[in-house]
Amino acid sequence: xxxxxFVTCNKDDDTGGSNNGLKSGQxxxxxxxxxxxxxxxxxxxxxxxxxxxxxxxxxxxxNGIERxxxxxxTNQNFQTVSFVTESITSISFxxxxxxxxxxxxxxxxxxxxxxVDLKEVRGCSRRSLTVLDIKNAVASLEILECNNxxxxxxxxSGASKLKRLWCSDNILEELKIKGCTSLTTxxxxxxxxxxxxxxxxxxxxxxxxxxxxxxxxxxxxxxxNPGDVDCDKSIxxxxxxxxxx
Numbered sequence: 001x002x003x004x005x006f007v008t009c010n011k012d013d014d015t016g017g018s019n020n021g022l023k024s025g026q027x028x029x030x031x032x033x034x035x036x037x038x039x040x041x042x043x044x045x046x047x048x049x050x051x052x053x054x055x056x057x058x059x060x061x062x063n064g065i066e067r068x069x070x071x072x073x074t075n076q077n078f079q080t081v082s083f084v085t086e087s088i089t090s091i092s093f094x095x096x097x098x099x100x101x102x103x104x105x106x107x108x109x110x111x112x113x114x115x116v117d118l119k120e121v122r123g124c125s126r127r128s129l130t131v132l133d134i135k136n137a138v139a140s141l142e143i144l145e146c147n148n149x150x151x152x153x154x155x156x157s158g159a160s161k162l163k164r165l166w167c168s169d170n171i172l173e174e175l176k177i178k179g180c181t182s183l184t185t186x187x188x189x190x191x192x193x194x195x196x197x198x199x200x201x202x203x204x205x206x207x208x209x210x211x212x213x214x215x216x217x218x219x220x221x222x223x224x225n226p227g228d229v230d231c232d233k234s235i236x237x238x239x240x241x242x243x244x245x
Contacts, residue, residue, distance in 0.1 A: 020133050022113035025084075027091075027137075032106035033076050040070040042092040042123070043085065050083035066090065087117050089140075094123035112137035121145065125166070138162065146170070147187075156180060168221070173197070178204040184217035187244075188225070195227030199235060208240030219244050 022028060033039050039052075044066040049059045052071045060069070064087070073079060093107060107127040112118070115137040122145045124132070129149035134141070138159035145166050146154070153174035154167055164185040167175065172191035177183065183206055193201075201222070208218035218241040222228055233243060 020111055020113075020136070022111055022136070024114040026113035027111065027115065029110040030108045031093075032108075033073055033079075034106075036072070037074070037076055038070055038072045039079070039081065040068055042066055042068050042090075042094065043088055044090045045085040045088040048083055048085040048088075051081065053080040053082070064089070088115060089117050090120040090122070091118070092120070092123035093127070110134075114139075116140060119143070119161075124149070142182075152192075167191070175201060176204075177201060180204070181206045184208065185219045187219070187221045189221045190224040193222065193225040193227050195230045198222050198225060198227045198231040202232065202235035202239075205236055205239055205241060218242055 031039065043062075044064060045062055046064055047059075047061050048069070049057065050069060050071075051057045054073060056071065058069075058071075060067070071081075107124065107129050109131040110124065110129060111131065111133040113136055116139045118137050119140050120143045121134065121141070122143065125145050125147040127149050129146065129151055132146055132149075132151055132154060134144070135155045135157070138156055139161075141156070141159050141162050143164050144156065144162065147166050148169040151167070151170040151172055154170075154172060155174075155176040156162060156165065157176040158179040159177075160179060160181050162180045163182050165177070165180075165183065166185075166187045168187045168189045168191070170191050172188065172193060174197065175188060175191075175193060177186070186201075186205070188201075205220075220236055220241045221244045222231065223243075236243075
């Protein structure tokens with residue numbers, strides 16, 4: 001039932017400073033297949049070789065064009081799937097509409113090694129993620145979606161190009177954004193963030209320019225957290241952020 005995926009984003013076999021056991025370019029996730037016994041993901045990469053874990057190996061050369069990769073199993077038993085890719089820039093775990101409904105994949109853990117070209121991680125919302133370890137793949141990251149999961153901590157510190165982070169409706173007690181100097185949208189409502197953690201978030205937020213504020217940037221939502229009532233919102237407001245509730 002659980003599926004484990006390994007992705008390598010380049011040919012570098014060094015650990016790249018990773019402390020999660022993954023090599024440079026490697027990604028790992030665990031998931032249950034959908035009700036149709038299928039696992040799928042979208043990715044944009046130059047080249048990709050997928051070992052689906054059941055004896056089937058597929059090779060593709062998308063040449064930087066985004067496409068969907070799908071595999072059907074004979075059951076929903078535990079699988080180990082690995083794929084090696086060159087120059088991956090985006091990955092998404094959304095499933096297409098079937099009979100008017102999204103076909104959800106039950107993701108549980110998602111870990112990244114060093115992926116220097118990765119810009120977008122989407123389709124991770126409304127899953128069962130308890131682990132999202134992306135700290136080693138934030139060099140080029142611009143967008144991260146991980147709402148509606150069961151995450152207790154998230155570290156994207158040092159993601160200097162990250163613009164939008166959606167991590168609401170988890171059970172986050174820890175959220176690190178220091179060094180996210182390009183951040184313009186942060187939604188982290190309905191978590192378990194304390195007053196001290198929220199105030200630290202405010203201190204770590206970049207300053208939003210007047211032009212960005214006018215165009216709708218600087219959106220911040222920390223509502224429905226335990227520390228929401230007593231946090232010092234003026235810290236963020238003085239930096240040009242406004243609260244969306």
